[in-house]
Amino acid sequence: MITHWNEICQQIEASENKLLEFIESAGLSASQLKKLQKYICEWNKTKKLAEAFDQFIAPFDPIKIQSPFNQDDFRYIWKTWKEYMQEQHGRIMRSRMEQMSLDYLAEISESNPDLAISYLRYAMANGYRSFFRVETKDKANPPKSDKNGSDF
Numbered sequence: 001m002i003t004h005w006n007e008i009c010q011q012i013e014a015s016e017n018k019l020l021e022f023i024e025s026a027g028l029s030a031s032q033l034k035k036l037q038k039y040i041c042e043w044n045k046t047k048k049l050a051e052a053f054d055q056f057i058a059p060f061d062p063i064k065i066q067s068p069f070n071q072d073d074f075r076y077i078w079k080t081w082k083e084y085m086q087e088q089h090g091r092i093m094r095s096r097m098e099q100m101s102l103d104y105l106a107e108i109s110e111s112n113p114d115l116a117i118s119y120l121r122y123a124m125a126n127g128y129r130s131f132f133r134v135e136t137k138d139k140a141n142p143p144k145s146d147k148n149g150s151d152f
Helices: 004-026 029-057 070-089 095-108 112-126
Strands: none
Touching: 004 095, 070 112, 095 112
């Protein structure tokens, strides 16, 4: 996908160069330049949209993830959690979010991998976008969610 996106960016740049070359060499009258100005305004909006979208396609360099849990069963459930987030909620977990999520999970589970797995399984089973500390009494009355699935 990144290769295709880079080709699109190169094409945008080539098109802009051709446009500028045309404007310089066409010998357009003032009225023709005024009409062309509307097109140039729209072209600039398109370029800005492409530049903004570029941040999603080619984001910052990822950081190295340091998991606080080294057990195979935790690695499996964490992979399942990331897939669940993408499948169920359309959220791709990039490296910084993943690291902070792992750190938070270690904190609320007091670095207990079995408890961390339990929190993740509970959140997935109930369709939550996030995991949280689950007390025994909370299992009967989970936190209220708004219509978008966000906890509050």
